Every structure is written in C-alpha cells, then in structure tokens.
Amino acid sequence: MNHQELLTRQVFTLVDALWSYGMEEVVISPGSRSTPLAIAAELHPGIKTYIHPDERSAAFFALGLSKAYHSPVGIICTSGTAAANYTPAMAEADLSHIPLIALTADRPHELRDTGAPQSIDQNNMYRNYVKFYTELPLADMHATAVELIESKILQCAKYFTGIDIGPVHINIPVREPLMPDVTMLELFHRTQKHSPGYRMVDASADQFEGTGLLFIGETVEDITGIERVVDRDGLTVIADPRQHLRKSLKNAVTHHDLIFNALSDEQYKFIEENVDFILRIGEPLTSKAANKFLAATKIPQYVISELQSVKTYPVSPAASYTGRVTDTLEHLVFSGGNARFKNWLTDIDGFITEYIDEHISDFSDEGRFTYNIIQSTREERSFFLSSSMPIRDMERYDTLNVHSIYANRGANGIDGVVSSALGTAVKRPVTLMIGDIALYHDMNGLIISKLEGIDINIIVFNNNGGGIFSFLPQYSDKNHFERLFGTPLDLDFTHTAALYDFNHITVAEVDEIDGDLVNRPGRNLIEIKTDRDKNLKEHQKLKNDIAEMVKAIEH
CATH class of the missing domain: 3.40.50.970 (Thiamin diphosphate (ThDP)-binding fold, Pyr/PP domains)
Known part of the structure; x- marks a missing residue:
C-alpha cells in the first residue's frame, strides 16, 4: 500500500x-x-x-x-x-x-x-x-x-x-x-456496541436508622425514579438547582442557601439533635452556606458517588458507596424516623417561597429580573447558567422548580459558557443567563450559532463589571476595588449582536419581561442594564428579611 x-x-x-x-x-x-x-x-x-x-x-x-x-x-x-x-x-x-x-x-x-x-x-x-x-x-x-x-x-x-x-x-x-482516499468508505464497516454501563462497588445492604438529611447535587445519571425510595417521613431531601429530580420530588427543599444562611443557634442545635445521619448524593452543592453547614456539623455523613474518584468536599464522609445512584439506594435500608423534622424544614422552605412570591415586587435588582424571567419562561425551555451570579440567583429566586438547569460547575470558570450553552441548545430550547464579563470572555463562541443555525435566547445582565465581587470582602477596599475587581468594560452589545446575526433587545424595566420576550424563537440577545451597587443592596435586603423570618420560626 x-x-x-x-x-x-x-x-x-x-x-x-x-x-x-x-x-x-x-x-x-x-x-x-x-x-x-x-x-x-x-x-x-x-x-x-x-x-x-x-x-x-x-x-x-x-x-x-x-x-x-x-x-x-x-x-x-x-x-x-x-x-x-x-x-x-x-x-x-x-x-x-x-x-x-x-x-x-x-x-x-x-x-x-x-x-x-x-x-x-x-x-x-x-x-x-x-x-x-x-x-x-x-x-x-x-x-x-x-x-x-x-x-x-x-x-x-x-x-x-x-x-x-x-x-x-x-x-x-x-x-x-x-x-486520505475519500473512496475507501468500506473501512466504515463496524456496528455499534452496547455500553458496559455501571457496576456496583461496595454493594452492601447497609442500614440507616432514624431521621436523615439527603443532599442531592448534580448527577451524571438521571435519577428520576428514586422518589419511591427517598420520599418518606424520615428523610428530608435538599436538591441543588442542577438536580432535575427537584421537578418531580414533592417536598424537596430548594431554598437551602437562604435557610442555612439564617439559622439561629437554637435552630442549629435542633438539627444536630434531631438528624441521625446525612447522605450526600452526586456532586457537591452550589450553595456556600449549605457546604459550610456540612463542614461544621457533627452529624455522621455518607456519600453516594457515581465516580470511582469520590469527591469528599466539604468534609470527608464516614463511608462512601460507588456506582449507580439507583442501584446503591436499592442496597440501602432506611428505617425509623418521623415526620417532625421534615415538616419543620419543608415548612420553612415553603414560607420562603411564599415570601419571595409576595414581596418580589418591592425590588428591581437583578434578582427581580431573574424571578420574572423564570416565571415567564415555558417549562420546556432549559436554562444554562453562567457561574458567579446567575446560578446563585436561580437558586434563590426560583419558586417554580419546573425547568431543567445546566451549568459548568466542575471548575466553576466563566470561560466557555456561551459555547457550552450553544452545544446544549442543539438538542433543546435554551435560555442562557450570563453576565457581561462572561459573555465577553466567550464572544467568539457565538459564531457557531451563525454557522450551524442554532437558536438560543441569551439574557445578559450588563452591570458593567464583575458583579459577584461586590458580595465579597474585597468590596470594602474602595481604593482598589473598581480597577482590580469591578473591572468595568463599557461594552455595547448591540455591536456583538450585529456581528453574529442576533436580534438585540434592550430591557430597562422589569415590567418589560414577559412570555413573548423570553420565549421568542430565533437567536436573541436580550441585554438588561443594571447597577452593581443597587444590586448588592437589594440582594442583601431580601436575604436579611428572609433571615429574620426564618429565625422566628419555632420547631
């Protein structure tokens, strides 16, 4: 040859x-x-x-x-x-x-x-x-x-x-x-093989007695169907925004970040005295407050990992199980426990939902915009969320829990967010929520939407800088904050939309967010201009108001 x-x-x-x-x-x-x-x-x-x-x-x-x-x-x-x-x-x-x-x-x-x-x-x-x-x-x-x-x-x-x-x-x-020789197509002769799938490791039938807390993060496996195993009086489920089980599991707690940010010493003690074990499933949660609780609590913790490399963050568990989540749960036996703790925590979660729904009209920050976007978006649309503020705002302001949510939270970087969202949009209608710096960071990625005709709605919160840094201690150093962390870029995304053949819509008021806007077909870049300082103040006000409410709830 x-x-x-x-x-x-x-x-x-x-x-x-x-x-x-x-x-x-x-x-x-x-x-x-x-x-x-x-x-x-x-x-x-x-x-x-x-x-x-x-x-x-x-x-x-x-x-x-x-x-x-x-x-x-x-x-x-x-x-x-x-x-x-x-x-x-x-x-x-x-x-x-x-x-x-x-x-x-x-x-x-x-x-x-x-x-x-x-x-x-x-x-x-x-x-x-x-x-x-x-x-x-x-x-x-x-x-x-x-x-x-x-x-x-x-x-x-x-x-x-x-x-x-x-x-x-x-x-x-x-x-x-x-x-190569483009005529040698006979070399494409193989048939597709069946995937070997997962195999159980440590397939022991362990007993979990008493009242349990289940923290469920993102999973590779679609774990829809485990409701029949975990939906019981003695188990309380806390679900990450990226865990699609939260759409089908009734009484799943989703406002855990606000809850764990607000607990009084007495409420923390109540949890310690009434929860016998914690079971963590899948990836670590997005919530910093929940992870701080897990790192501090004395309640014994166990991990179900889909991967051979068990992720122990935020604290090493007493034991771990490796394999398919559904298979592992079939080998675990839950017994005892009562509904008292579950009712208490799920009631708090429900009160927070009601509070946000009732008081959200008092605000006009990015959180309020996020709330209106969620409420106006059809269930069949998925959200792809940038790291930093969009994923956190979705966690806080989503009172519906009906949408599938995706994000790059492995390394939590802002690079490649646009491109990953467009890849996801090939197979389903997607709304990308992103900040101005993250959009700038991957503007090159927009070209694939033009080349491949991929429809997507991109909602960019243009607060002229890195909004997440306003929530960090660096914000107190006003002499250096803007140059080193705020990093205002003064970008006009009308030019970006024109370059990549997107429709460009500027939104100035919350009332402009409606179903026609956020569900429109085609390639749309919806730019919402906001103020970082105002956003910080209103975010903190809602957080503090809810914290006062949570602390007042007796057990």
Whole structure:
C-alpha cells in the first residue's frame, strides 16, 4: 500500500472504532495537519459534524453537546497551540465527568524539537485532566496496525460511561501528504456496541436508622425514579438547582442557601439533635452556606458517588458507596424516623417561597429580573447558567422548580459558557443567563450559532463589571476595588449582536419581561442594564428579611 492508503486505513479505522463505542458527534476546528481526521469524520455515515474555527470555544461547545446525556463527543484540531486551546474545556470535562474525546493531529517525530513551525510538545499535554491518553504510531504497513487502533479504542472507551467516565486524549502524528482516499468508505464497516454501563462497588445492604438529611447535587445519571425510595417521613431531601429530580420530588427543599444562611443557634442545635445521619448524593452543592453547614456539623455523613474518584468536599464522609445512584439506594435500608423534622424544614422552605412570591415586587435588582424571567419562561425551555451570579440567583429566586438547569460547575470558570450553552441548545430550547464579563470572555463562541443555525435566547445582565465581587470582602477596599475587581468594560452589545446575526433587545424595566420576550424563537440577545451597587443592596435586603423570618420560626 502507498502512503495515502496507509493513512486512510489508519484514520478511517480510528474514527469508525470510536463511532462503534458511541461517538456520534464531532466538532472540527479547521487546520492543515488534521485534514485526514476531519475528512474521516465528515465522511462517516453515522457521525454529525460541526465546524468551529476557535478551538477553545469548540471544545466547550462539544462539552455542551454532551452535557445532558453524557454521550461521548469528539473534538478535532491541528497541531501546535490549537491543541493547547482545548485545555480549559478538558479541565471542566474532567471535573464534570464529560466524555470529551480530544483527537489532536501532530507533526511527525522527525519535525519535533527541531524548530519546525506549528510544533509544540503535545505528548500527554492534558495529563492532569484526562482518564486515558495514547499516541498512535505513524501510519505504516505493519500487520497489527488496525488491531492496535482497535485495542487502544477498547481501552479508551471504558471511560465513555461508568464510574470512571471522563475525557480522553488521542494524539495522532501525521506525515504529508495529508489527503486520505475519500473512496475507501468500506473501512466504515463496524456496528455499534452496547455500553458496559455501571457496576456496583461496595454493594452492601447497609442500614440507616432514624431521621436523615439527603443532599442531592448534580448527577451524571438521571435519577428520576428514586422518589419511591427517598420520599418518606424520615428523610428530608435538599436538591441543588442542577438536580432535575427537584421537578418531580414533592417536598424537596430548594431554598437551602437562604435557610442555612439564617439559622439561629437554637435552630442549629435542633438539627444536630434531631438528624441521625446525612447522605450526600452526586456532586457537591452550589450553595456556600449549605457546604459550610456540612463542614461544621457533627452529624455522621455518607456519600453516594457515581465516580470511582469520590469527591469528599466539604468534609470527608464516614463511608462512601460507588456506582449507580439507583442501584446503591436499592442496597440501602432506611428505617425509623418521623415526620417532625421534615415538616419543620419543608415548612420553612415553603414560607420562603411564599415570601419571595409576595414581596418580589418591592425590588428591581437583578434578582427581580431573574424571578420574572423564570416565571415567564415555558417549562420546556432549559436554562444554562453562567457561574458567579446567575446560578446563585436561580437558586434563590426560583419558586417554580419546573425547568431543567445546566451549568459548568466542575471548575466553576466563566470561560466557555456561551459555547457550552450553544452545544446544549442543539438538542433543546435554551435560555442562557450570563453576565457581561462572561459573555465577553466567550464572544467568539457565538459564531457557531451563525454557522450551524442554532437558536438560543441569551439574557445578559450588563452591570458593567464583575458583579459577584461586590458580595465579597474585597468590596470594602474602595481604593482598589473598581480597577482590580469591578473591572468595568463599557461594552455595547448591540455591536456583538450585529456581528453574529442576533436580534438585540434592550430591557430597562422589569415590567418589560414577559412570555413573548423570553420565549421568542430565533437567536436573541436580550441585554438588561443594571447597577452593581443597587444590586448588592437589594440582594442583601431580601436575604436579611428572609433571615429574620426564618429565625422566628419555632420547631
């Protein structure tokens, strides 16, 4: 076989083997060295490809494609710093357990460390963030070439599902000429394999006696169906905004951040004396106040982890269980307990909901806007929330709990939020809520909406700076705050909307938020201009008012 045939056999086999283990979507960033990989993905009959010219945004877009179902998604780029731009998304994928497959083209070995252009050390370059790494040999005539690829993909695919799910990296050095033989489609001949799924580890039937608190964070698994196990008088469920179970589980506590921020010493003592165990399921919660409570309490804690790498934050548990949440719960026996504590905590949660619904018209800050947006948004629309204020405002002001909510909370960064939201919007109607700095940080990501015709509603709170910092101790140092933390950018997003073919709507008053605005079809950039200082004062007022109410509730 000549070089072209050998190269074609290698890359077509690679792509087909990955497809057989579930890679049905690939995001390609154009480049020369990655030509054979891009063409292989484009020609494969079972793969949907997307073209994104910015590698950093492309990787976050792929992460968004995988977000809801944790399906393996490929990303293809050329050699050099193109591959380095995948790093932030690979870090987020690692911490969020997203099976990204980085396929990085590379220079052949004779061009490395010689000063050849577009050549950097790509060997295991994501070593801190991937579950698996391999580098393929240069395409050659060795009899085991195809078998090697199949063996490597078999090893790689174990991280596409299960207790070790996460990103992987395959580096592919390629010699010129780079064009494969586009007629060799017979190499796409494999059938798709069934996922091995999860296996239980520590499948013991442990007994949990008495009254329990269940903190349920985001999970890879859709845990709808566990209601029959956890909906009992002796168990009180606290659900993170990203946990979709809160939509179906009655009496789930969702205002826990406000509650744990407000507890009196007597109420804290009541919890300590009336709760026998705490069970934490899935990822750590968003709420800082809830995590501070977990770090301080003396109540014994246990963790159900879907992943082999158990996340112990905010405090190490007495014991942990690893495997599917539903399977693990089937092996746990709950007995005893009574409804007294559950009624007390769920009543507080209900009182907070009623208080917000009744008094929200007294406010006009970003929280009030968020409340109106939630109330006006149809249930079938999902929210994608930027880190910092949007996720926290959703947690505080959502009194409906009917929407699916997504966010990049693995590394909690603001990079790639736009791209991840657009990836999620490929498969469902999405409203992205974001601040001006986070939108600026990933404006390049908007191009994919134009190239692929992806509809999305983007609501940007433009408070001319980093609003979250106003809630931190740095705010007290007025001499340095604005320059170092407030960072006003004075951006006019009408130009952004025009550049990327978005409709631009400016909102000045809360009353302008209605169903027609927030549910409109197409690509819409809704800009809400707010004041950071006013936002801080009104947020704190509502928090303090609710704290006084909570402290007055007897047990």
